[in-house]
Amino acid sequence: MPELPEVETVCQGLLKATQGLKIAEVVCRRDALRFPLPKGFAAHLSGRRIESIGRRAKYILLRLSGGETLIVHLGMSGRLFIDSDKKKDHAKHDHVIFYFNDGTVVRFNDPRRFGLMDIAANDGIATHKLFKHLGAEPLDEEFSGTYLHAQLQRRKIAVKLAIMDQKLVVGVGNIYASEALYDARISPNRPAHKVTAKEAARLQQSIKKVLRLAIKSGGSSLRDYVRADGELGYFQHHFKTYGREGEKCPNCKGLISKIIQGGRSSFYCPKCQK
């Protein structure tokens, strides 16, 4: 479900709702999400405080008292709900529930169970199996036109698949890949190594621009994404191509096409994007 802007929005909501709170109890209603939860997961977490919350790629990092980090990935359909009304209730697919000392309840709900949770020492995050092969953060300075061009040069796959590859740049998923390529006027079909330095610079700017605007809008709410505070995101109203097959291109009034790449839908304007 969530790409970087949605995860970032969830992090902000979680921070506001839980920073400084102590975990009183954790209830696991399933022993595995995408992977089995670590042994003694619930007991290990109780009594810890949420010191701060960060993000790497699409992973939410909850830094706990005691020098460890709770890693949460939402997968395709994962959501975190914050309830402040102290009800000890749960809904279908609420797999892990966190009860805090002040009555706050955080429920991890994930119908498809592509999400995951793990616990790692703070200084072990960088070398964690899930993290060690991750590429650049798109909103960091290291993600420059030069970097992107160099990375694209060594790949023969379509540029859309390349920018969705987490080893190259993290956080860009199916929606924002289409949107960024439209903004940069580059066809998703273009072989990565045929993107020029000038275009790569433009694409890097477009990725940053689209992600920043989406974060500002609170992410995109399609089928099931809601912010941690229960509010909807608004960026879906800004989509220029995603989900708009057959509609008019905002730039040339031609029609938006849909193609399948790597088994996933891509949307673009064949006239504006070459």
Add this chain to the structure above:
DNA sequence: CGGCGGTCCTGTCAGC
């Protein structure tokens, strides 16, 4: 190492 296809899982929706 790069590239590709299969796979995990449930829900929803279009089409018959």
Add this chain to the structure above:
DNA sequence: TGCTGACAGGACCGCC
């Protein structure tokens, strides 16, 4: 109305 198949915001794994 009910069934069936396609598709959904992710990303790992194994094979070539």
